[in-house]
Amino acid sequence: MPETSYAVLGVFETPDALMKAIPQVRAAKLGAVEAYTPYAIHGIEEALGLRKSPLGGMVLVMGILGAITAFGFQYWISAVDYPIITGGKGAGSWEAFIPIMFEVTVLFATFTAGLGMLFLLNKLPFFGHPVLSSKSIKGITRDRYVLALEAESEAFDSTAAARALQAAGAIEVEALPAPDRSPFLTSDYVLRTLGGIFTACVVAGMAMYFATKWFPVLAPMKYMQEQPRLNAQKASSFFKDGHGMQLPVAGTVARGYLPTATGTQEEAASLVNPLPRTPEVFALGKKVYTNRCEVCHGAVGNGVGSLTAAYGAKPANLQAQQFLDYPDGKIYWAIVNGKNAMPSHAPYLSERERWAVVDYVRALQRAQNAKDEDLKVATR
C-alpha cells in the first residue's frame, strides 16, 4: 500500500453489516470514520456521531428574512416611492402584500435549503474527491455499503486501518491515494464553462440588439409609434379639405340636446321654465354662465366681458330694461338659436343646462336691481 494513503475503504454487502461494523471501527480510533451508501440509512448519523444538520435553523432565518424583504420592498414601492391608491385602500395598506410575502418567503427558504445543503454544508460541486476515482464508487452508487477510515494526521497507518476494517467484517478493502488536486473536472472547470456559456449568451444578445438596430428590416415587430398617423400641423391626405379632425355632419345632434329649434322668438315667449329654483340649479347655472357666457356678457351680465374690448363687439346688456321685461322663454330661445353675432349654444348645453342659465340670468338681474325687501331676505 502506498505511503501517502488518504483513506482506506472497507466494503460491506448489507446495511446491517455496515451498522454492526461502525462501533468497532470507531473504537479502534485510527482515523475519522465516514460511511458511503447508495441511499440514506436510518440511524447512521447517530452511529457515526455526526452533528445535527443546522439546515433547519438556516432555512428559518432566511425564510423570515424573505418575508421581511418582501414586505419592505412592497411597502417602500407602494407607499413611499410610488404611492398608489387601489380599490379605495390607502397607499400603505398592507393586506394585499401577503401573497407575495408568502411566495418570497418560500423562495428564500427553498433556495437556502437546496443550495445551502449543496454548496455550504456538503461543499459540492467537488470533482476531485479520491472516493470518486476509487474502484468502490461503482458499488457505492449501486448496492454496496462502504465504511471509510480517513487520515486525520501524518501518522495515519493504512495497514492497521485495513486490518481493522477486515476485522469488522469488510469483504473487500481498498486504500486510496492522496487527493488529486488537478483533476479534469474541478469546480474551476465548471465555473469556467458556465462563464463561457454566459459570455456567449451576452455576445449573442448584443449581436442581436445591434443587428436589429442597424438593419431595421430585421425588426421582429412594429412598435405602436411606428404606424401611419397624422402629425401635428400636417395636412391629412385622407380627407379632401386636408383637416385631420372633421366637423360633425350638418344637423348632428348629441343625445339629450333636443330641442334645437323652437320656432321664432315670439313663439318661444310662452315656454315655461321647468326647473325648480333650488340652490343646485343656480349652482349649475352659474357654472355654465361662467364657462360659456361671461367672456362676452360680463360677470354681472352688463355686457362688459373680457372679449368685448378686444374685438369691438357689442353683446347684449342683460341688465337693460328690454331684457328685464323678457319672459324666460325668450332668453331660452336666444341660447338655443343664437342672436346677432352670438352663435347657437344648443350643441354644447343640455336642456337642463340652458334653463339653469336662464335662472341664473334672472338672479343676476335681480341682484343688480335689488329692492329693500330683498335686503331683508338676504340678511335674515
Next chain:
Amino acid sequence: MKLDAATSAGDIPEALIEPALTVGVVTPGSLDDQVLAFPEMKPPKQWYLGLAVTLTALLIGVGCIGYVFVTGIGAWGNTSPVFWAFDIINFVFWVGIGHAGTLISAILFLFRKRWRNAIARFAEAMTIFAVICAVIFPLIHVGRPWLAYWLFPYPNQRALWTNFRSPLLWDVFAVNTYFSVSLMFWYLGLIPDIASMRDRTTSKIRKVLYTVLAMGWRGAASHWQHYEKAYLLLAGLATGLVLSVHSVVSFDFATSVVPGWHMTIFPPYFVAGAIFAGFAMVVMVLVVVRETMQLKNLITMRHLDVMNKVILAMSCIMGYSYMMEGFTAWYSMNEYLHHGFMNIISGTYGWAGWVTISCNILIPQILWFKKARASYFWMILVAIGVTIGMWFERFVIIVISLHQDYLPSAWRIYKPTMIDFGVLLGTFGIFFTLVLLFARVLPVIATTEVKAILPGAQPSHHGDDHHA
C-alpha cells in the same frame, strides 16, 4: 422494516401491514439494471413514432405562435367582452396539471406514503413540463413577449413600479416561485440517481454530462444527513407553495366583480380541480410508461388503484363545488349570479357546462368499483374524460362568465379561431415531447428513493421505530 418477517410478525395485526411496494424480487442492483439501463439503450421504434407525433404537434404550435407574433393577438377569437379566453383557460389548465406532481412528491412525502417513491420522479418532471407549457400563454397574451420583463418590479427609466395589489402580479411571483422550487426539488432528487448513472455508463459523452450534473456526489453519510434534511424542508415548503399557487391563480378571478368569479369558494375549488386534473394526467402517462418500459414490477396496479381513489375523492369534491356554485347563485338572490348559473346549464354554451359535469362528476363515479380501478380501459377513459372535463370547466368559468355580465348591450358570443386551437395543440406537443426526451435521458424512477424502501434496505434493529 415492516416488510421483514422478523420484525413485522407478532405485535402488528396483519391487516395493518403495508402490502409490498414492488412485485417480485427487486434488489438495489436489479433496480439499477432495470431503470438506469433505459438511457443507454437504443430507443425502440415506438419511441421515434411517438416523438414524430409530438414534434408535429409542437411545430404546429410554434407556427401558430409565430403567426400570432407577426399579426398580433387579433389572430385569436378574443374580443369584447371576452378578452380572456383560450390563453387563460390553457394557463390555468396546465398549471393545474403541474400540481399533481408536487402533491405526490411533497405532500405524500410528508404523510410518509412510501408508495409515492416509485412515481414521484415522473410526476415531478410532469410538473416542470406543465408549468413550461402554462407560462407560454400569459407570455404570448401580453402581445409583445420580449417586453414581458416589465412584469417584474425593477428600477427603470420610466420611474414606474408594478402594482403590488394586483392579483396578476401575485401570479407572476407565484408561478415563478413555483417553477424555481419545482425545478430545484426535482434536480436535488435527481443528483444521487445521476451519480449512479455516472458510475455505470460506458459512453464518454454521457460520463462528462453526468459527472457535471451529479456535482461530484459520492454518497457520504454526512452528505446524506444534510440531503435528507433539505429534502424534508423542501417538501414542507413545497406543500404550502402548491396550495398557494392555485389559490393565487384563482384570485385573478375571485378578486374581480364579474358574476360567477367573485366567490370565496374559488381558492379551495381551484386547488382541488388542479389535483384532480393532474392525477388524471399522471395516471394516463404512467399506464403508458409501465407498459412500454416494462416497469410493471415497480409501478404496480396498487399504485394505479390508489391514484384512482384520489381521482374519485377529488371528483366528489368537484361535485360539491359545482353544487355550491348553484346554491350560492340561488341563495344570494342576486339576479346576475343567477343568470350566470343558468347560462352554465342552459345558455349558448350550456353544452360546455354539461360536458364539464359529465366528465368531471358522472364518469369518474365508475371508480367506486374495484374492477374499474384495476382496468386500463376504465381508468384511461376516466383520465381522458377528466382532462377534457377540467379544460371545459375553465372554459365555463372564464368564457361563460365574461360573455354575459352586467351590461346586456356588451354581450357577445365568443368563437375561438383555428390559431387558438393550434397553440393549444402545440403545448400538448411541447409537453409530450419533453416527457419522451426525459424518459430517454434521465431515470424515470427515483432509484435511490426506491432502494431505501426495498425489503432489508434499512438496518433491522432500526426499522420500525420511525413508523410505529
